[in-house]
Amino acid sequence: MARYIGIRLLAMIPLLFAIAVISFAIAVAMEARGSIAGSVCGEGATIECIAQVERQLGLDDPMPIRFVRWLASAATGDLGTSLTNQSVSVSSLIADRIGATLSIVAYSLVIGVAAGMAMGIVSAVRPGGVADRALSVASAALIAAPGFVLAMLLSWWLAVEWGWLSPAGYTRPSESITGWIRSITLPAIGLALPTVALVQRQLRSSMTNALQSRYVLAARARGIRRTSLIGEHALPNAMIPTVTAIGFRAAAALGLTFTVEVVFNINGMGTLLTNAIQTRNVTVLQGSMLVVGIVVLVVNLLVDISYGLLNPKVRLER
Amino acid sequence: MTAPFLEVENLHVHFAGRSRLFRSAMPTVKAVNGISFAIEPHRTFGLVGESGSGKSTVARAILQLTDVTAGTIRLDGADVTRVPREAELAFRKRVQAVLQDPYSSLNQVHQVRTIVGDGITRHFGIKPGPEREQRILALLDEVGLAGEFLDRYPYEMSGGQRQRVSIARALAVAPGLIIADEATSALDVSIQSQVINVLRRVQADTGVAFLFIGHDLDVVRHVSDDVGVMYLGYLVEQGGADGVYDLPAHPYTEMLIASVPVPDPAAQAERRALRQTFKKDTEPPSPSDLPVGCPFANRCPVAMDICTELMPEATAARHGGHVRCHLHTSGPVLAGESVVPYIRSASTAR
Structure with missing residues (x-):
């Protein structure tokens, strides 16, 4: 397994490099000649400025030199400064916002996978039964409706009417743990519904x-308990394709x-990226794409590891 | 003769077609239609027939994996036709199965240790540990596998090794009856004989009774003391293995025998000639729409009028068993004699 x-x-190393190239290239492609300096100098900029x-x-400087320079400083954690506010470093912007995004995504995966697995198992135990049909209709509805729309409906009761959860904004765990959970639950549910x-x-089939x-x-012929048939015999096999889908x-x-960051008014990586695109803030865009890319790589690694844990064949063959 | 360990009496298994919205009701599939046989300890009963003849349904009915429509199954004299839930575990300890495909019948995410050991834990309450390990090693030794197989996963083993693991898994609970449902059919011929030898040794050591199900009459004859020939849910002929093979009384049995190639060219030419007399193109009737008379009548080279009107009753055959065929009761009565000379003369006369 260590091997x-x-x-x-x-295998992540070439992928990391590819992500760096793509992040850099997309951002550079967005910048019209002089537009960066223009946005730094502000309106009515002089040619001298x-x-x-x-x-x-x-x-x-030529592109390759700019890329190498950017990559070298990125490797040390320095992603440059924001073009719209030279006093703020890109790293600190990302550090400020990535917590909200990661906690929402992770929380949504926990909710989505737990609920989806429970529903999938109930469906599979009696396929075509009443429970299966009801759950299959429910999941078709969840696929059809965007999750954040349903989350907004939920927020009407859970946050506005009953006040259990916070309807908008993000509370850091360092400020208040319960506040943090209350602030990310609704966005996480919104993101989790399609996952469910x-x-x-996938698990049903x-x-x-x-x-x-x-x-x-x-x-069954050996007299193995029904719970063990489902949990120890069928589930590990059925999880192999499901883990891929979860990845x-x-x-x-x-x-x-x-989408949920906008709906629930949370400053996360999603809003950082979209703002950077709208303001042509090239350094922020490059930096956040790189970081999000790395997070996706890490997620893939985790999926691969759990895949190996589930499937002895994969673990030993490669 | 010792008392039989397993007795099956007039077993019927029908699958009722369910009607659903927008779909017309499916007709009832009559998979098993009144079969009876018994197996004593230390003995092997072979069940042969082509695909769809209901062999595996018989196995599943005995294993309590499908509902019995009518008839009785007795184990050691006690009725086990419908085992209540609280008695299921005790029942499972007495009847075990080795299934056909050694690839899909072992769980690919479990090691041999778990595959063989979980039955020990379930039935003897021995948790994973040195004692269970000892038992598993003894079982692997019994089927001719070394201790290194403990940590293997199914995909790391050959078909023959997997089937040995299946046998060890069945033996783990020390059953009185093992049902081998096409246990050797998926294996190469040389591996088949190895697995059969393992089965024989196991029987000599433990006295377990075997129900050996297969479609290859040669293999079934080789391992069985008695055989039953199934056709569309009916046991059309049964008796001692050699007797049925040497003096087949039912035209279908003869057809099965003739379909097995033999190395002797003269004998092979004879079998080929015999095969020509059977109506090859005719499909057997569907088990959901069985004819009133003998189900084999439309493929039988010597069918008579009565064959399409009435299902023949079992009559004694010369090999000591029974046959269900009108040739032995009416018309040109064979009275239990072998059907081979009769088919031959009928085909040359045509």
């Missing part, structure tokens, strides 16, 4: 197959946080 994880880690700023920021549907569907397999039949969803959820 398996080691190989996975090594622009030329001076470009020299100062090294923007008149996805996990329910793989679990139905597993329960009809010969090894489960053989286990895809985790990466997608990271990209979709900006």
Whole structure:
């Protein structure tokens, strides 16, 4: 298993480099000649000011040199300063916001996977039964309706009417743990709803197959308890494709946080990125894309590891 | 003769078609239609027939994995046709199964230790530890596998090794009856004989009774003391293994025998000629729409009028068993004699 994880880690290096290239290239492609210096100098900028700023920021250097310079300082944790506010470093902007995004995404995955697995197992135990049909209709509805819309409806009761949760804004765990949980629960639910549907569907189908397999039949003939048939014999097999689906969803959820961040008025990575795009804030954009890319890589690593834990074949073959 | 360990009496298994919204009701599938046999300890009963003849349904009915429509199953004299929930565990300890496909019948995420050991834990209450480990090693030794297999996963083993693990898994609970449902069908011929030898040794050591289900008459004859030939849920012929093979009384049994290739060219030519007499293109009737008379009538080279009108009753055959065929009761009565000369003369006359 250590060797398996080691190989996975090594495989991340070229991916990291590719993410760096893409983050840099997309941001650079957005910048029109002189636009960065223009936005630094402000309205009515003089040509002198622009030329001076470009020299100062090294923007008149060739692309590869700019990339290497950026990558080298990024490796030390320095992602430059925000173009709209030269006194703020990109790293501190990201550090300030990534906590909200990561806690919402992680929380949503916990809710989504737990609820989806419970629903998937209930469906698979009696496929075509009343519970299965009700749950399948529910998950179809969850796929059809955007999660944040349903979360807004929920927020009407849970936050506005009953006041259990906070309807908007983000409280840091350092300020108040309960406040933190109250602030991220609704966005996390919003993000979790499609995950629930996805996990329910995937697990229902793989679990139905597993329960009809010969090894489960053989286990039944051996008198193995029903709970153990489901939990120890069928579930580990059924989880193998489900974990892959969860991995895809985790990466997608990271990209979709900006919707719930906007809806619930939370300053996270999603809003940071969209603002950077709108204001052509190239350094912030490069830096946050790089960081989000790295987070996705780490998520993939975790998926690969749990995949290896579940499937002995994968663990030993590679 | 010792008292039989397993007695099956007039077993019927029908699957009722469910009607659902927007779908017309499915007809009832009559998979098993009144079969009876018994197996004594230390003995092996072979059940042969083509796919869909109801062999595996018989196995599942005995294993309590499907509901019995009518008839009685007795284990050591006690009725086990419908085992109540509280008695299920005790029942499972007495009847075990080795299933057909050694690939899909072992859980790919479990090591051999777990595959063989969980039955020990369940039935003897021995938690994982040195004592259980000893038992598993003894079982692996019994089926000819070394201790290094403890940590193996199914995909790390060959088909024959997997099937040995399946046998060890069945033996783990020390059952009185093991049902081997096509246990060797998926294996290469050389591996088949190894697995069969394992089964024989196990039987000699433990006295377990076997119900051996297969479609290869040669293999079934080789391992069985008695055989039953199934066709569309009916036991059309049964008796001592050699007797049924040498003096087949039912045309279907003869067809099964003729379908097995033999190394001797002269004998093979004879079998080929015999095979020509059977109506190859005719499909067997559907088990959801069985004919009134003998289900084999539409493929039988010597069918008579009565065959399409009445299902024949079991009559004594010369090999000491029974046969259900009108040739032995009416018309040109064979009275238990072998059907081979009769089919041959009928086909040459045509």
